[in-house]
Amino acid sequence: MSKSTDSVAISGEGGLDALEASAEKLNESIDSQVRKQEKILSVLDSSFNVFEDSSAADLVHSSPNSGERFQRWFRYREGFSPELIDRAVRQLDIETVSILDPFSGAGSTLVAAHQAGIPSIGFEVNPIVSIVARAKTHNYSTADIESIRRVLRQVQMAAPGQPMAKRPALGILDKVFRTDVLNALLTIRQIIDEVPAGNVNDFLMTGWLSTLEGVSNVFKEGNGIKYRNRKRTSNGYTTIPWEQVPGFEIEGWGLVKSRLASQFHAMLEDVEPDVQLASPVVHEVSSVTGIDGVKDQSISLAIFSPPYCNNFNYMKIFKVELWMSGLVETYADVRAIGERALRSHVEMPIVVPEARTLPSELYALVEQIDPTKLWNSKIPKTIFAYFLDMRELLAGVYRTLSDGGECHIVIGNSAYGGVVIPTDVLLAKIAVELGFGVDRVAVARHLTTSSQQRRAMEPLVGYLRESIVVLKKERNA
Numbered sequence: 266m267s268k269s270t271d272s273v274a275i276s277g278e279g280g281l282d283a284l285e286a287s288a289e290k291l292n293e294s295i296d297s298q299v300r301k302q303e304k305i306l307s308v309l310d311s312s313f314n315v316f317e318d319s320s321a322a323d324l325v326h327s328s329p330n331s332g333e334r335f336q337r338w339f340r341y342r343e344g345f346s347p348e349l350i351d352r353a354v355r356q357l358d359i360e361t362v363s364i365l366d367p368f369s370g371a372g373s374t375l376v377a378a379h380q381a382g383i384p385s386i387g388f389e390v391n392p393i394v395s396i397v398a399r400a401k402t403h404n405y406s407t408a409d410i411e412s413i414r415r416v417l418r419q420v421q422m423a424a425p426g427q428p429m430a431k432r433p434a435l436g437i438l439d440k441v442f443r444t445d446v447l448n449a450l451l452t453i454r455q456i457i458d459e460v461p462a463g464n465v466n467d468f469l470m471t472g473w474l475s476t477l478e479g480v481s482n483v484f485k486e487g488n489g490i491k492y493r494n495r496k497r498t499s500n501g502y503t504t505i506p507w508e509q510v511p512g513f514e515i516e517g518w519g520l521v522k523s524r525l526a527s528q529f530h531a532m533l534e535d536v537e538p539d540v541q542l543a544s545p546v547v548h549e550v551s552s553v554t555g556i557d558g559v560k561d562q563s564i565s566l567a568i569f570s571p572p573y574c575n576n577f578n579y580m581k582i583f584k585v586e587l588w589m590s591g592l593v594e595t596y597a598d599v600r601a602i603g604e605r606a607l608r609s610h611v612e613m614p615i616v617v618p619e620a621r622t623l624p625s626e627l628y629a630l631v632e633q634i635d636p637t638k639l640w641n642s643k644i645p646k647t648i649f650a651y652f653l654d655m656r657e658l659l660a661g662v663y664r665t666l667s668d669g670g671e672c673h674i675v676i677g678n679s680a681y682g683g684v685v686i687p688t689d690v691l692l693a694k695i696a697v698e699l700g701f702g703v704d705r706v707a708v709a710r711h712l713t714t715s716s717q718q719r720r721a722m723e724p725l726v727g728y729l730r731e732s733i734v735v736l737k738k739e740r741n742a
């Protein structure tokens with residue numbers, strides 16, 4: 266018998282009335298909290314040109330499985346479609362002489378700029394996806410392609426007993442890779458490591474990195490990684506033997522070589538050798554501070570999707586790639602890379618000033634979050650830190666844009682403890698304070714929440730959306 270039924274039975278009819286009365290009160294207070302929120306959200310929305318734009322729904326995400334040119338070089342769920350950039354360039358009033366993506370990830374913006382022959386600048390703190398972005402945007406010569414094919418022949422001939430790259434110190438390594446798979450991967454990485462830094466090395470590393478997840482015992486899901494050989498049964502979790510994990514029936518060397526062969530085959534199909542186009546410059550530092558190095562008024566279009574204010578830790582999901590590549594050797598290295606990122610999750614060190622310098626609506630909304638409903642008490646501070654970082658970044662973007670230049674931000678809203686954080690219009694409001702004009706907030710699609718959250722927030726779910734915020738630096742601003 267549950268506790269609440271117990272108390273009803275003991276207190277009899279009068280108790281039931283009291284319980285109903287208090288449930289009603291609770292509903293009233295939830296209703297009034299929801300109404301308060303709705304008011305703030307609708308007033309914010311009414312300050313801008315917010316509208317539904319279903320034609321943008323397919324532009325705000327990438328389709329890694331679509332086999333699309335370059336997108337298939339590396340599976341990066343957080344990317345967006347290059348068509349988004351092409352469309353923005355076509356619609357821009359001024360000539361697009363340079364493009365900036367301060368969160369360039371695996372390079373959707375940079376690839377589109379490269380293909381259009383437009384110089385571009387990227388910032389990305391995750392070294393794994395920076396390699397991928399560079400590889401996708403190099404100009405490969407016929408000699409580069411010959412070198413790549415030569416190394417790939419060595420890869421196919423690699424055998425047990427050859428020198429291997431140093432074994433990573435990642436604690437869970439033996440759970441992530443079967444021993445024969447791990448040995449094959451480290452032997453092949455040793456072959457790639459001997460290729461000097463540059464086009465050929467970036468291309469080979471990208472193909473190798475792209476293959477890791479598929480030959481491992483883990484896969485990325487949500488905000489973390491999950492084991493393939495762990496299955497839930499009625500008695501809890503159980504580990505199934507490697508041979509029974511789909512795709513792992515063959516021995517490790519054969520598995521790794523066949524996956525690498527098909528990956529590199531696809532990548533080589535996408536390369537057009539001896540074409541000379543402006544290649545992007547990718548800075549592996551935080552854009553929040555790194556943007557200071559970009560010249561005033563030198564950018565025509567800034568287009569990007571920053572981390573959302575949703576506690577997603579981009580470094581955590583890449584831990585296997587970071588360790589296996591040799592780019593991190595200690596847990597302190599992992600932390601140091603993670604701390605360069607925008608403060609969008611609670612695993613970051615967060616200190617925020619007392620002064621209330623962000624839009625008042627944000628403080629009003631955060632005050633409505635019931636702290637007992639939060640899974641981590643740092644969430645409110647993290648939300649403020651996120652907007653402070655984004656304001657600093659947007660101030661930099663404003664300075665670097667030329668007159669008539671535009672800034673397009675693909676962004677999703679989020680919810681904490683039943684309270685919506687409308688990041689799209691809050692960023693628009695901050696942008697206005699920095700001098701931008703807001704052209705539009707085009708709602709591309711609506712997000713889903715857990716069914717429990719959904720019930721609690723029913724009247725507010727429409728605000729859980731992914732939008733493209735288009736800002737303009739007016740001429741002669």
Ligand SMILES: C[S@@+](CC[C@H](N)C(=O)[O-])C[C@H]1O[C@@H](n2cnc3c(N)ncnc32)[C@H](O)[C@@H]1O
Pocket residue numbers: 341343344345367368369370371372373374388389390391394550551552553569570571572579605606607
């Ligand atoms: C939504 S993803 C962008 C994906 C990208 N548009 C693409 O198509 O691949 C956000 C990216 O921002 C990066 N990031 C987070 N904080 C950063 C910072 N302070 N400076 C530069 N990049 C950062 C993350 O590592 C992540 O790759």
